[in-house]
Amino acid sequence: MIKYTLRRILLMIPVIIGITFLVHFILMISPGDPAQMIVGPEATLEDIEMKRHELGLDQPQVVQYLKYMWNALHGDFGTSWFQSFNVMTEFSHRLPYTLRLGFLAIIWAVALGIPLGVISAVRHNTIVDYALTVLSLILVSAPAFWIGMMYQVFFSLNLRWLPASGASTWRHYILPALSLGGGVFATNCRTTRTWLLDTLRSDFVRTARAKGNKEVTVVFKHALRNSLLPIITQIGVNFSIIMGGSVITETVYAFPGIGSYLINAVKAKDVPIVMASILVVAVIVGITNLVVDLMYAVVDPRVQLGGK
Amino acid sequence: MENLLEIKDLNVIYKTDEAIVHALNGFTLSVKKGETLGLVGETGAGKTTMCLSTLRLLPDQVGEVVSGSIKYRNIDILKASKKEMLKLRGAEISMIFQDPMSGLNPVMRVGDQIKEVLNLHFPDMSPKDKDARVDEVLTLVGITPERKDQFPHQFSGGMKQRVVIAMALVAEPKLLLADEPTTALDVTIQAQILALMRELKEKFDSAMVLVTHDLGIVAEFCESVAVAYAGEIVESGTIEQVFARDKNHPYTKGLFNCIPDLTSTAPRLTPIPGYMANPRDLPKGCKFANRCAHCTEKCMAAVPEMQEVAPGHFIKCNLFEKGASGQ
Structure with a gap:
C-alpha cells in the first residue's frame, strides 16, 4: 500500500x-x-x-x-506581470476560498446525490424516481453560468434571502456552492441509481433476500457497498469538474478564489498567475484521484493495490 | 406423511416490455416432510420460478402470481405478511441458487455471510456460539474454518457452492429448494456436492426439492420425481414408478430417449422434435401437443386432466384417460 x-x-x-x-x-x-x-x-x-x-x-x-x-x-512562483505582486502571497489569500467553496459544493452534491440516487433506485419507475430524473436532467444540462445567474435573480433579487456576490460571510458561500455542485449532484444521483439498480438485480442480492434480510439491510448492507466502487470513481471525477467549474462560478458570483483570478490572468496573458493556478489545480486533482484509488482497496477486498 | 409444501394450480406471469410471459400455468406440486423430490424439466419450464414464488422473491414489478395457492405447513405463503415471510426465508425454507459464482456477496467475508443467517434467525444466540456454529457448518461442507475470514473471490467454484450450501443449511431449514445446485460445476465436483447435500439433508431431516435437468441425478438422489413442461407438472410419482418406463407422459419418454445408453447400438439418440411452446403465446390445449407423436384433436382443444395411473403416479395426458387403452 x-x-x-x-x-x-x-x-x-x-x-x-x-x-x-x-x-x-x-x-x-x-x-x-x-x-x-x-x-x-x-x-x-x-x-x-x-x-x-x-x-x-x-x-x-x-x-x-x-x-x-x-x-x-524553489518556491518562487514569480510576480504578476501586470500587477507586480507576488503570486504566492496572492494565492495564499485566494486558495482557501476556492477550496472551501469546492468542498462545500462536493459535500452537498455527494451527501444529497447518493441518498437520492438510492431512493430513485429502490423506488424506480415511480413518481419520485421520475421527479429526480427531471431535476437531474435540468441540473446537468443547464449551463453553469445561467444556473448561477438564475439563482442570483431568484434568491437574491426576488426573495432577498442570500447575497448575490462576494465572500465575506458564510451566507455568501451558499449560492456559489449550490450552483457549483448542481451538475455533480445530478451525476451522482444518476450514477448511484444506475449502479444500485444493476446491483439490486444481481444474484447475491437475491441470496441476501432469501436469507430473510429486511429490504433496508439488503439495500444498504449488501447492494450499496457493491455499487460504491463506480460511485467513488465518480466522486474523483467530480472533483476535477468542480475545480474547472469554479472558474465560471467564481466569475458569476465575483468570488475571490483562484478561479476568477485565473480567468482574468488568461485574458491578460499574465503567465506567472496562469502557470501557478494550473500547477495548483493539477496537484489537487492528482491527489484526489490518488485518494480515490486508495479507497478502492478499502471498499472492495478484490482490489489488490500494487499487485504484480 | 403430511405435506410440507403444497402448490396448487399456480399461475405466474412475467410482465416484460414486449409481452406477457406465462411462466407457470396451473403448476401443482406437493412435497412431503423429509422427502427428496427431483424436479426435472428443460430451460424455461418454470422450475426456478416455482422456487422463487415459494419464497415470494419473484422480481419486483415484473413477476406476478396471478392465481393459485402455495401452502407451507399451515401458512398461506401468498397471503402471509412481509414479517412472516422474513421469518420463513432462510430459517424454514432455504434456497440454493444455481450459480455459485455470483451468489455470494463479493465484499463480505464468507464466515460473516453464513453468520448473517444466524444473526437474523437466532438473535438470542451468543456471539461465541454463533462463531462455533459457523465453524461447525463449514467443517460439515468440507471447508476448514480458518478460511471463514476470506472473501468469495479467494474460493474456487466448487468451494463457493459449498459455502452457499453451508449458508442454506446453517439454520437447519425444514425445506431446501436446490435450484440446479450442480449445473455450474464440473462433473467430479457435482457428485461430491450432491453426496454432501444428501448427507446433510439426512442429518437435519429436511425435505428437499432438487431442481435439475439431469435425469441421472434424479435417479440417484431422489425418492420421487416431478416432470415440468412449459409451466406445469406433466408427470409425477415415485422414482420407481416413473423410471420403470412402463407408463410415462410422452414428454418424459422423450427425455428418457435422450439419455445415451451404453449397451445400445443405435447410431444416434432420438431427440424430441421441435421447440418448447412459446411462453408468450401458449397453445390452448396440451402444451406438448405440437411435439407429440400421439397428438389428437382432443389434445389441441383443451388442457388434459391429470390422471392417476397408479397410486401416487400422476400423468397429465389424454392417453391415460380412464377407460382408454393406455399406450
Whole structure:
C-alpha cells in the first residue's frame, strides 16, 4: 500500500510536467504580446524590447518554461506581470476560498446525490424516481453560468434571502456552492441509481433476500457497498469538474478564489498567475484521484493495490 | 406423511416490455416432510420460478402470481405478511441458487455471510456460539474454518457452492429448494456436492426439492420425481414408478430417449422434435401437443386432466384417460 502510494505520487510528476508544459506552450504561441500590453500603446519599440528582455520573453519557450519550473521548485512562483505582486502571497489569500467553496459544493452534491440516487433506485419507475430524473436532467444540462445567474435573480433579487456576490460571510458561500455542485449532484444521483439498480438485480442480492434480510439491510448492507466502487470513481471525477467549474462560478458570483483570478490572468496573458493556478489545480486533482484509488482497496477486498 | 409444501394450480406471469410471459400455468406440486423430490424439466419450464414464488422473491414489478395457492405447513405463503415471510426465508425454507459464482456477496467475508443467517434467525444466540456454529457448518461442507475470514473471490467454484450450501443449511431449514445446485460445476465436483447435500439433508431431516435437468441425478438422489413442461407438472410419482418406463407422459419418454445408453447400438439418440411452446403465446390445449407423436384433436382443444395411473403416479395426458387403452 505504501509502496503503491509512493509510486503513484512519483507518477504524478510526469503528469504535472506534461500539463504545465502544454499550458505554457499554448500561452506562448497564442497571439498577443504581453510586453506590448504592459508598456502600453504609446511605448516605443525599444521600450517593448526592453520589457521583453526583462520578462525573459526573448528566450525560446523551452528555456522560459524550464526557468519557470526551476524557480517554482524553489518556491518562487514569480510576480504578476501586470500587477507586480507576488503570486504566492496572492494565492495564499485566494486558495482557501476556492477550496472551501469546492468542498462545500462536493459535500452537498455527494451527501444529497447518493441518498437520492438510492431512493430513485429502490423506488424506480415511480413518481419520485421520475421527479429526480427531471431535476437531474435540468441540473446537468443547464449551463453553469445561467444556473448561477438564475439563482442570483431568484434568491437574491426576488426573495432577498442570500447575497448575490462576494465572500465575506458564510451566507455568501451558499449560492456559489449550490450552483457549483448542481451538475455533480445530478451525476451522482444518476450514477448511484444506475449502479444500485444493476446491483439490486444481481444474484447475491437475491441470496441476501432469501436469507430473510429486511429490504433496508439488503439495500444498504449488501447492494450499496457493491455499487460504491463506480460511485467513488465518480466522486474523483467530480472533483476535477468542480475545480474547472469554479472558474465560471467564481466569475458569476465575483468570488475571490483562484478561479476568477485565473480567468482574468488568461485574458491578460499574465503567465506567472496562469502557470501557478494550473500547477495548483493539477496537484489537487492528482491527489484526489490518488485518494480515490486508495479507497478502492478499502471498499472492495478484490482490489489488490500494487499487485504484480 | 403430511405435506410440507403444497402448490396448487399456480399461475405466474412475467410482465416484460414486449409481452406477457406465462411462466407457470396451473403448476401443482406437493412435497412431503423429509422427502427428496427431483424436479426435472428443460430451460424455461418454470422450475426456478416455482422456487422463487415459494419464497415470494419473484422480481419486483415484473413477476406476478396471478392465481393459485402455495401452502407451507399451515401458512398461506401468498397471503402471509412481509414479517412472516422474513421469518420463513432462510430459517424454514432455504434456497440454493444455481450459480455459485455470483451468489455470494463479493465484499463480505464468507464466515460473516453464513453468520448473517444466524444473526437474523437466532438473535438470542451468543456471539461465541454463533462463531462455533459457523465453524461447525463449514467443517460439515468440507471447508476448514480458518478460511471463514476470506472473501468469495479467494474460493474456487466448487468451494463457493459449498459455502452457499453451508449458508442454506446453517439454520437447519425444514425445506431446501436446490435450484440446479450442480449445473455450474464440473462433473467430479457435482457428485461430491450432491453426496454432501444428501448427507446433510439426512442429518437435519429436511425435505428437499432438487431442481435439475439431469435425469441421472434424479435417479440417484431422489425418492420421487416431478416432470415440468412449459409451466406445469406433466408427470409425477415415485422414482420407481416413473423410471420403470412402463407408463410415462410422452414428454418424459422423450427425455428418457435422450439419455445415451451404453449397451445400445443405435447410431444416434432420438431427440424430441421441435421447440418448447412459446411462453408468450401458449397453445390452448396440451402444451406438448405440437411435439407429440400421439397428438389428437382432443389434445389441441383443451388442457388434459391429470390422471392417476397408479397410486401416487400422476400423468397429465389424454392417453391415460380412464377407460382408454393406455399406450
